[in-house]
Amino acid sequence: MVVRTAIAAALSWWIATALLHSDAATLAPVGAILGAHTTPFATARKSLQRAAGIGFGFLLGVAAAASLGVNTITMLLTVLIGMYAGRLLRLGPQMHQIALTAVLVMGTAQHFGYGATRLEDNVVGVLIGTLIGLLLPAPGFTRRGGEELARLTRQISDLLTDVSGHLAAGDWAACSGQWVNRARGLSKRVESVRKAVRDAEDAIRFRPRAGRARPRINRLAEATQCLDHVGHQVRGITRGLYNLTFREGRPPALHWDQHDSHLLPEPASAPPGLDRVLADLATLLGQLADVHTLEDAPDPNLLLQLRTLLGAAETSFLRTALDQSPAYADWRVLCTAGILEDARKMIHELDPDSGPHRGAFHA
Structure with a gap:
């Protein structure tokens, strides 16, 4: 430039x-x-x-x-x-x-x-x-868009790995507020990724060989939309965990009296097995970050790996849901359980075959 x-x-x-x-x-x-x-x-x-x-x-x-x-x-x-x-x-x-x-x-x-x-x-x-x-040839806007998307995907994966580790260790309550802030910050960064993808779209206009880059840019645009939704769901999970650390799911009022012990937050337990669900989702996102840097559509072997990881996340999710109550295995009832519902939505968003963002995985 x-x-x-x-x-x-x-x-x-x-x-x-x-x-x-x-x-x-x-x-x-x-x-x-x-x-x-x-x-x-x-x-x-x-x-x-x-x-x-x-x-x-x-x-x-x-x-x-x-x-x-x-x-x-x-x-x-x-x-x-x-x-x-x-x-x-x-x-x-x-x-x-x-x-x-x-x-x-x-x-x-x-x-x-x-x-x-x-x-x-x-x-x-x-x-x-x-x-x-x-x-004059334009810089590699398409490559930069893919790298920005991959970087943000890995950071969301790292956050889920951190949450999963603390849930497994049982010391998650003290970290829940930090997770909410991290999730909010990562969710806001989606707009910068979306701008990088728009720059890539502008860069190929009026170019004689623009058709070769168009499929990859379309995949990046769809993957950005997918990550935007995933970011909102990660925020919902972290906010739900944070709410579990307070009575009735919310912090006490700012003017609460220190001597009113009944207003103090009580220890609460996270849904059993949630650490395994988030660990599987973190692994899936980590694998998906590498997909965004590819010039061409993912090959069948890579899609098979994604499906395998998605299956592991679904299995962990069902085990966690059934541990709560058999009725929780039905997603219609699960809508009332915010944390698990956000985890279920993430699994759906990242499904390369029947999810809403299939264009992010296929040519």
Whole structure:
């Protein structure tokens, strides 16, 4: 991206000075620099927004100066109209360009000449920046998206491993609050992974060989959606365990009296066997993290391993559910048991054959 921006700025300057003999040639590289973005498609979109803002601002500034003159009232009205027009045109980060260009045009002695020069040089920068962005190869956005997704998957797996270990040791109550915070933080990071996948989608637009990368990007997008759901369910499990450490499933009020012993939290036990369920799910997520870094769809042997791990998690889950009550083996009744219901949902989300995110596992 840095190399593309530097080349676009230098080439824009040369065209503005050597070919167009512009009086404000520095505006051309400014347009190229401000228009440069991470992907060629984003560069084109941002550059076109900037060019549209400058064009409308030029017309607004000339019209205001020619009809009403330059004074306090016209300046206020011009900025007001320009900013509102930027919102109506959905110029995004370039929303201010209409008002900014109009003010600069109104502040010069020769309104039309300056406006035309500003528009011309910015269009040069926009075109060159977009062209360079399309010609030079983009960075490995698809690879980065897969790595970001794999990293977050492993971190969720590590959290479940930690929870499982403490549940097995019986010292989980003191750690439950930290698990809730970790789960919340990991769940928020899904948005950064989703942005990396969107960048990968933008990077292949207008590319002649984009079709080769499309299947992998589709898998990453579906896998990100799957991990988003899993993250919410992990938050539900950790929050449920935290609630078990308090009377009636919630912390006492902030104003509770230290001498009211009946308000103090009482020790509670986690569902027997939950440590085994979470350990199996952690192993499954750890294996799934490696899938996200593959260029092609997972081969049948790897999918067989995932199915085997999923079967182990289902077996552990049924044993835990049946230990509570035979009725808990029916998922309709299990909806009332929040922790086990979230574990059941995770198993369903990660099923490569009958789950809702089969596109994350298959081509």
